[in-house]
Amino acid sequence: MTTTTTMVEVRGLAKQFKSASGAPFFAVKDVDLDIRKGEIYSLLGPNGAGKTTTISMIGGLIAPTRGDAKIGGYSITKQPLEAKRTLGVVPQEIALYPTLTARQNLEFFGRMYGMNGAALKSRVDEVLEFIDLTDKQNERVDKFSGGMKRRVNIAIGLLHKPQLIYMDEPTVGIDPQNRRRILDTVVRMRDEFGMTVLYTSHLMEEVQEISDRVGIMDHGEIMAVGTVGELIQKIGEEDMLIFRVGTQAVSSAQLEKLKTVEGVTSVTYEQVAKTTNGEGNGNGALPADGRVVARAKRGRQALPDLIGLANTDGIEIQSVEVREPDLEAVFLSLTGRALRD
Amino acid sequence: MILQKLLTLAWREIYVTFTDRSMVLILLVTPLVLATIIGSAFSGLIGAGGGRDVPVSDVTTVIVNQDQGLADGTNYGQIFVDLLVPPADLSPEAANAESVLFELTNAVTLDDPEAAREGVSTGVYVVAILIPSDFSARIGVSQEDMTIEPTTIEVIGNESAPISASVVTMVVRSIANDIASGNITIASTIEALINRATSDLGFGMEFLAANSSGEFNPDFESAFTTTAAPITIEQQTVSGDVVGFNPLVTFGSAQAVFFMTFTALYGVASLIDDRKDGTLQRLVMSPTPRWVILIGKIIGTFVTCVLQVSLLIIGLAVVGIVLQGELTFIWGNNPLGVFAVVLAVAFAGSGIGVFVSGIVKTQEQSNIVVTVIAMVFGILGGAFFTVQGIPIIRDLTQLTPNYWAVDAFTRLSQLDNAIGLNLIVLVALGAAFFTAGLFLANRRLEF
Numbered sequence: 001m002t003t004t005t006t007m008v009e010v011r012g013l014a015k016q017f018k019s020a021s022g023a024p025f026f027a028v029k030d031v032d033l034d035i036r037k038g039e040i041y042s043l044l045g046p047n048g049a050g051k052t053t054t055i056s057m058i059g060g061l062i063a064p065t066r067g068d069a070k071i072g073g074y075s076i077t078k079q080p081l082e083a084k085r086t087l088g089v090v091p092q093e094i095a096l097y098p099t100l101t102a103r104q105n106l107e108f109f110g111r112m113y114g115m116n117g118a119a120l121k122s123r124v125d126e127v128l129e130f131i132d133l134t135d136k137q138n139e140r141v142d143k144f145s146g147g148m149k150r151r152v153n154i155a156i157g158l159l160h161k162p163q164l165i166y167m168d169e170p171t172v173g174i175d176p177q178n179r180r181r182i183l184d185t186v187v188r189m190r191d192e193f194g195m196t197v198l199y200t201s202h203l204m205e206e207v208q209e210i211s212d213r214v215g216i217m218d219h220g221e222i223m224a225v226g227t228v229g230e231l232i233q234k235i236g237e238e239d240m241l242i243f244r245v246g247t248q249a250v251s252s253a254q255l256e257k258l259k260t261v262e263g264v265t266s267v268t269y270e271q272v273a274k275t276t277n278g279e280g281n282g283n284g285a286l287p288a289d290g291r292v293v294a295r296a297k298r299g300r301q302a303l304p305d306l307i308g309l310a311n312t313d314g315i316e317i318q319s320v321e322v323r324e325p326d327l328e329a330v331f332l333s334l335t336g337r338a339l340r341d
Numbered sequence: 342m343i344l345q346k347l348l349t350l351a352w353r354e355i356y357v358t359f360t361d362r363s364m365v366l367i368l369l370v371t372p373l374v375l376a377t378i379i380g381s382a383f384s385g386l387i388g389a390g391g392g393r394d395v396p397v398s399d400v401t402t403v404i405v406n407q408d409q410g411l412a413d414g415t416n417y418g419q420i421f422v423d424l425l426v427p428p429a430d431l432s433p434e435a436a437n438a439e440s441v442l443f444e445l446t447n448a449v450t451l452d453d454p455e456a457a458r459e460g461v462s463t464g465v466y467v468v469a470i471l472i473p474s475d476f477s478a479r480i481g482v483s484q485e486d487m488t489i490e491p492t493t494i495e496v497i498g499n500e501s502a503p504i505s506a507s508v509v510t511m512v513v514r515s516i517a518n519d520i521a522s523g524n525i526t527i528a529s530t531i532e533a534l535i536n537r538a539t540s541d542l543g544f545g546m547e548f549l550a551a552n553s554s555g556e557f558n559p560d561f562e563s564a565f566t567t568t569a570a571p572i573t574i575e576q577q578t579v580s581g582d583v584v585g586f587n588p589l590v591t592f593g594s595a596q597a598v599f600f601m602t603f604t605a606l607y608g609v610a611s612l613i614d615d616r617k618d619g620t621l622q623r624l625v626m627s628p629t630p631r632w633v634i635l636i637g638k639i640i641g642t643f644v645t646c647v648l649q650v651s652l653l654i655i656g657l658a659v660v661g662i663v664l665q666g667e668l669t670f671i672w673g674n675n676p677l678g679v680f681a682v683v684l685a686v687a688f689a690g691s692g693i694g695v696f697v698s699g700i701v702k703t704q705e706q707s708n709i710v711v712t713v714i715a716m717v718f719g720i721l722g723g724a725f726f727t728v729q730g731i732p733i734i735r736d737l738t739q740l741t742p743n744y745w746a747v748d749a750f751t752r753l754s755q756l757d758n759a760i761g762l763n764l765i766v767l768v769a770l771g772a773a774f775f776t777a778g779l780f781l782a783n784r785r786l787e788f
Contacts, residue, residue, distance in 0.1 A: 047351070059626045062788045084628040099357050112627045115342055160564040215630030 007164050008035035008058065012067035015053050020085040027053045029220040030067065035213075037163070040190050040197040042207040044327060045217035051200040052092065054217070057167050058198070065187045072163050085113070088162030088195075092169045094149045095156075098142035102133055102152050105141060105318075106159060113160035127155040131185070147178025154185060158193075165189060166198040171206060186210050204327040216331055223334045234324045235333040238265065239299025240323040241306060243292040245315060250292055254313050261305045299324065318336050346629050346636045354608065354641025355648070368649050372600040373656045376593035381664060400505040402448040403457045404464045408476040417480055417520050424516060426450055426472075446509060463496050468509040471495040480521060489521070507606075587754055588670050589661050591723065592749035597653035598686055598743045599719035601646050605690030606711040608642030609778075610786045613707050622788065631786045635779070639691055646687035654679060654750075675752040678760055682749040685720040685767035689742035692771035692778065699781020714757040718743045742770050 012034035016026050028050045043051045057064045059070065060080045069076045074083035082324045096105050106124045110116075115123060130133045131151040134149045141149060150170060157165050169185065172178045187210055189195045201207050207214055208228050216223045216231070222229055258267045271288040292315070296302040298323050310317055331337075358364050371397065378696035393535065404425060408418025425448040427436030437444040447470075451457050457469035472494055473479075479490040496513055498506020537544050584730050612635075617619035654672060661671035672679045701707040719725065722743020738744040 056788070061622055061626050081630070082630045084626060087626070089621050089623060089626045091622060093619040095623040097353065097357065097618075097620060099361060100353070108349060108353055109627065112346055112624060114345075114631050115630065116345060190476070 001308075005036050006034055007037045008033065008041075008069065008198065010034070010054075010058065010067070010069040013054065013057055013064050013197060014336075015057060016065040017113050026065075027220050028057070029144075033069075033215065033221075033222060033225075035164075035196060035198060037196050038190060038194050039212040040186060040199055040210050042199040042201060042211040042214045043217050044178055044201060044204065044207045044331070046202050049202075049217045050220035051217055055168060055198060055200060059087055059089055085160070086163050088157035088160065088165035090154050090157040090165065090167040090170050092172060094146075094153050096141045096152055099140060099242060101138050101140055102124065102155075103137040103142070104126065105152060107153060109156045110159050114326075115160060119128055123159060123161075127158050130158065130188075131155045132181075145178075147174050147181070150178060150182060150232065151185075154182065154215060158189065160193065161193070164194055164196045164198060168200050169202070171203065172197075173202070183210055204331070207243045209231055214327065216327075216334060217336045218331075224330070228327060231327065233332045235325065236296045237325060237329050238297060240305060241294040241299050241313070242291060242321040242323065243294070243306070243310065243317045244319045245248055245290045245292060246318050247288070248290060248316055248317060252309075254315055257291070257313055258292065258294060259311055260307060261294075261296075261302050261309060263298050263302045265295050265297070266308070267292060267294045269293075295326050343630075343633055346633050347640060348633065349485055350637025351641035351644060355645050356637060358608075358645050359648070360605070368600055368604055369652055369656070372593075372596035372653055376596045377660045377664075378423055378655075379588050379592040382681040397401075399447045400445060400467045400509055400510055401465070402446040402468045402470065403460055404448055404450050404470045404472070405452065405454045405457045406450065406472045407470050407474040408453065409474050410477045411481050415477055415481055417477045420473060420520060421470060421513065422450055424511075442512065445512065458497060460622055461499050464499060464515070466477075467499050467505050469495075469497040470509070470513055471497065472761070503570045562592060585750060587656055587661075587671060589664065590751055590754040591747065593653070593657040593660075593671075594747045595719070595722050595724040595743065597650050597657070598690075598722060598746045599715065599724035600653075600742070601650050601687065602690055602693075602715040602718050603711065604649055605642055605646050605687070605694040606697050606715060607694075608645060609639060609691065609694035609709075609782065610701060610711060612638065612698050613701065613704050614784065616785065617704065621786070625786060625788065631783065635782060635786060639695055639775075642694055643687055643691040646690050647683055650683045650687060651680070654683065672750065673756050675753050675756075675758055678753050679750070679756055681764055682746055682753070682767075683762060685749075685764045686742055686746035689746075689767045689771035689774070691775070692775035693742070694778075695782050696778030698785060699778045701784075717741075742767055745770075 010031055013028060013031045013033075014026055015028040016024050018024055031050075033054075033055055045053065047049050053062070056062045058069045060076055060083060064077065068078075069083075072086040074086060076083045097108065100108065103124060106127065107120060110120045120289070123179075124137075125134070128137050131154060133148060133151060133155075136144070136148065141152060144152070154167070154170060157167070171182050174182070183206055186197055186199065189211075199207070199211065199337055211228065213225060213227055214231060216224045224234060232271060255267045255269055258264065266317060268294050269290060271290050292310075294302070294306055295318040303320070303322065306318070307317060357370070366745040402425060404422050406416075406418040406422050408416050410418075411418035424440075424442055425446045426434075427439075427448075431443075448470075451460075454469075454471050457466065460466040461469045463749075473492055474494055474496070479492040485536065486757065494513060494517060496506065496510045498510070539545065572618040612621060615624075621634070625631060658670055658672060662668055665671075693714070697707070697710055701710050718741045721738040721741045723738075724743070745763045745766045749767075752758070752760055752763070
């Protein structure tokens with residue numbers, strides 16, 4: 001049941017396609033999903049995970065094979081036009097008319113959302129200012145840089161002040177400066193306008209940065225949902241401390257001493273063969289490098305004691321690396337493969 | 342709300358088309374230039390002075406001069422024979438060198454009008470000129486009878502060579518006009534002079550003296566500028582259909598419809614481009630029913646076609662005025678009829694466009710199918726050359742909107758307002774393709 005705090009409620013949503021060979025397969029498998037009002041909810045998963053298919057069904061672009069979704073209480077199968085009015089769309093590709101100006105594009109799509117007259121003009125002025133393109137509003141979009149086009153693409157989604165805006169990989173293929181600007185825009189949409197944002201990405205870093213909650217998706221299924229912290233907790237929440245020790249051998253006794261440091265749960269010694277390029281997988285002929293790997297609940301707190309003890313015990317540390325758990329690790333833990341695979 | 346969305350969608354189609362310079366070049370400038378070039382070529386042939394750069398020659402012509410002449414031996418029908426039939430003692434080369442009309446018509450004479458008709462029918466002659474037996478009696482003037490009566494010269498052309506027939510018709514009309522206007526001037530001048538000589542004795546004496554010395558002739562000649570035309574030139578096919586050929590009307594309208602076909606077919610088929618760009622997906626995800634998106638695009642394409650053909654019609658009319666050197670509207674005197682044809686052919690084209698958009702799935706397919714259909718329709722519709730002389734092709738042309746539109750424009754230009762059938766066929770073609778295409782094109786909005 002949709003509550004006053006729920007913006008999107010997805011129940012048993014599934015989509016079946018036919019493969020190139022004609023065999024049917026489910027791109028989305030009976031997905032359940034709840035998105036709260038005013039939160040940034042990210043669907044994280046590799047390409048082909050079913051993210052775009054899921055939001056395409058929620059947005060009314062494709063019909064679900066089974067199941068239903070409600071946006072703001074409106075069923076996408078029974079009240080599609082009402083549901084669409086509640087939704088702003090920022091597709092992955094630049095969906096603009098290239099020969100129209102930024103303003104003409106905004107006015108065109110504004111009318112398609114039922115806006116007109118002075119209200120439309122005023123709203124177009126507002127969003128142009130929001131995306132910082134007021135001075136370029138009368139230039140044709142095909143003269144814009146990729147980042148500027150992305151901003152107009154976003155502005156169209158914002159135009160009719162939707163309660164929910166879905167953004168499908170909006171930072172794909174743009175430079176870091178424009179990417180930063182877009183991520184800031186997403187956060188402002190939530191903070192300044194109280195919008196609910198459904199965000200999809202395969203980039204762990206940006207999802208981790210902006211999301212209130214994350215749904216991890218793979219093979220058409222939601223594997224886990226929660227805040228970044230909650231998801232990390234699910235896999236054990238341990239930091240990894242890596243000490244490189246060169247070709248020096250480290251004994252089991254030395255490892256046992258390191259294990260006595262408070263918070264450390266395990267210490268292992270690994271040898272990694274070097275290639276001519278440096279660290280490698282053992283194919284090179286150079287002597288193997290050794291490293292001591294310690295796992296700890298609060299790695300940075302344990303680090304000084306570990307270094308001190310190693311020095312005392314004659315372990316010559318060449319470098320130290322602290323790896324804190326992230327969504328990449330969560331995804332790896334849940335699916336058995338890396339997010340970028 | 343729906344209306345606003347339909348108009349917005351249609352507006353975008355129209356705006357994008359007419360603000361794109363390369364599109365304007367293709368849709369408007371190119372057909373106008375092509376039609377003007379063809380029109381200019383033929384206008385140069387019939388223009389003042391009748392220059393020797395004749396693109397049409399050896400139009401095998403037969404003249405049947407049935408004119409009985411006047412009592413004083415004057416035979417105006419013989420003027421046509423003298424101007425068009427080379428003297429028997431001249432070689433063909435010498436005849437061509439002597440007169441452009443000899444080079445043009447390669448004319449011979451016959452006595453039997455039926456034999457001449459039969460000759461045209463079988464292709465022995467391209468054109469037959471039939472001068473009636475009372476031609477001189479009706480057109481001639483004398484001091485005893487200064488009445489000029491209407492008469493008709495028949496020009497019968499072979500259906501396979503309407504251009505040649507029309508060129509000869511124009512030549513005949515030119516000769517006839519000279520004869521008629523000369524006689525009218527002579528009649529009116531002599532009448533005025535006699536009236537004055539009767540009332541003014543001094544002038545009467547001068548008139549008699551001048552008349553006997555032949556001094557009036559230059560005055561008569563300078564007055565040969567009247568446009569009064571008591572002689573009607575009726576150009577027919579052997580089957581009796583009245584035909585006419587204004588190159589600007591025929592090729593101009595064919596070019597206009599040909600290029601409009603591209604607009605119509607590409608217009609609706611651009612759904613594929615919109616899909617590729619992602620704008621179609623964005624529209625589908627807006628609170629706009631899919632049928633509104635489709636109909637909006639169709640309306641936009643239809644209005645674009647109407648504007649395109651209308652602008653070409655106006656442009657060709659201006660070209661016609663420039664080429665003819667006089668303020669005449671080449672499309673006839675029924676502008677409402679012309680606009681009705683524009684609407685009907687735009688509707689037919691848009692209907693076919695909807696159908697095409699339903700059967701093609703990719704941009705590549707769209708390019709091939711649109712080009713093939715437009716070219717076939719264009720060729721059959723006479724955009725490049727006339728195909729009316731080829732029996733099988735002649736029947737096929739009637740399956741194209743191009744034929745019915747060009748035929749309607751041609752009829753209107755000849756002041757023939759019988760275009761009802763043309764309009765019905767065009768609207769029926771559009772409706773049939775539209776109905777079939779609407780179902781198919783709706784699939785292009787599925788994802």
